[in-house]
Amino acid sequence: MAKVAATLNEALNEKNRDVGLSDLVAALMFIGVVAYAIFGGADFGSGVWDLAAGDATRGAHVRAQIDRSIGPVWEANHVWLIYVLVFLWTGFPTAFAAIMNTLFIPWLLVGLGIVLRGGAFAFRKFSSSLREAQIHGAVFAVSSLVTPFFLGMIAGAIASGRVPLDEPGDVWASWTGPTSWVGGVLAVLTCTFLAGTFLAADSQRSGNDELANDIGTKSFAVGLVTGAVSLVAAVTLELDAESLASGLHGRGLPLILISAVAGSFSVWRLRQRRWARARVGAVIAVAAIVIGWGVGQYPDILVDHAEINDVIGARPTQVGLLIVFALASVTVIPALAWLYVLVNGDRWSRSPSSH
Secondary structure, eight states: OHHHHHHHHHHHHHHHHHHHHHHHHHHHHHHHHHHIIIIIHHHHHHHHHHHTSOSTTTTHHHHHHHHHHHTTTTTGGGHHHHHHHHHHHHHSHHHHHHHHHHSHHHHHHHHHHHHHHHHHHHHHTTOSSHHHHHHHHHHHHHHHHHHHHHHHHHHHHHHTTOOOSSSOOOTTGGGSSHHHHHHHHHHHHHHHHHHHHHHHHHHHHTTOHHHHHHHHHHHHHHHHHHHHHHHHHHHHHHHHOHHHHHHHHTTTHHHHHHHHHHHHHHHHHHHTTOHHHHHHHHHHHHHHHHHHHHHHHTTEEETTTEEGGGSOOOHHHHHHHHHHHHHHHHTHHHHHHHHHHHHTSHHHHSOGGGO
């Protein structure tokens, strides 16, 4: 009897250890979600500013600043998306399968948008005519809007509990619910606002105060619209994603409040033409709202259908992911950090005319 009790106790301890390990793997994966929301969001949002810049003459200064701001990092930012997908695929294989089986259409559109966007951004620089450059520029700009929109719709589908675990969900209804539509619109607005604060600060640092004022003033308006849509999103979650809304009322509430305060601070600083400080507020606002989503949804990985520990992969795989993260922490992450430091330095930000 004592031996049976000891065996049972050992099994329970093993289960508890797995729960802790699975939570750690999920947390490390979510670091990538937050990083992609910030860096990838600013990247995509720059394309939206490109779309709204106007014709070749009126939009020349904006597009030149976009090239300087994202040129060295636009491809590096996708490292975070690859990181998240690899962690999800290997760490939570059944959840990955459920998400891809149910949401394969929006994921297909996201992948198409990323590919077209990257190709167009690169080819625009080497176009042999103005017409060719305009075509590539249009593809880049439209893809920059479409891609975050469908990423937001995917997030909305998961958040509203429309991705089941045991069988594929409805091919269309799963990602076209109210939360998905609001999520898509909010994703585009958030990316645009975030990118606007980056571009305004970069323009000022490069010595182009006129462009900084123009982008910063428009970003102020975008920030107000984003705040209004955020209120609509809050109401939508109450009606369409009750489980997530409940989590946001509890443990996620402090982070939601931090996001609201940081977003308000950023808009206020834009009003005062303090572009660099506005950017800090925007980054904190985006990070807090994304983390708040994760905390509010915890412990579910598929809302209303599967918790993290229900779909975790084999223990050796979890350990392997921790080792990979440790190696990346001393190789990939410092390299990316140094890249961002160089790009945000005064030497790189200086406009060509000032050399």
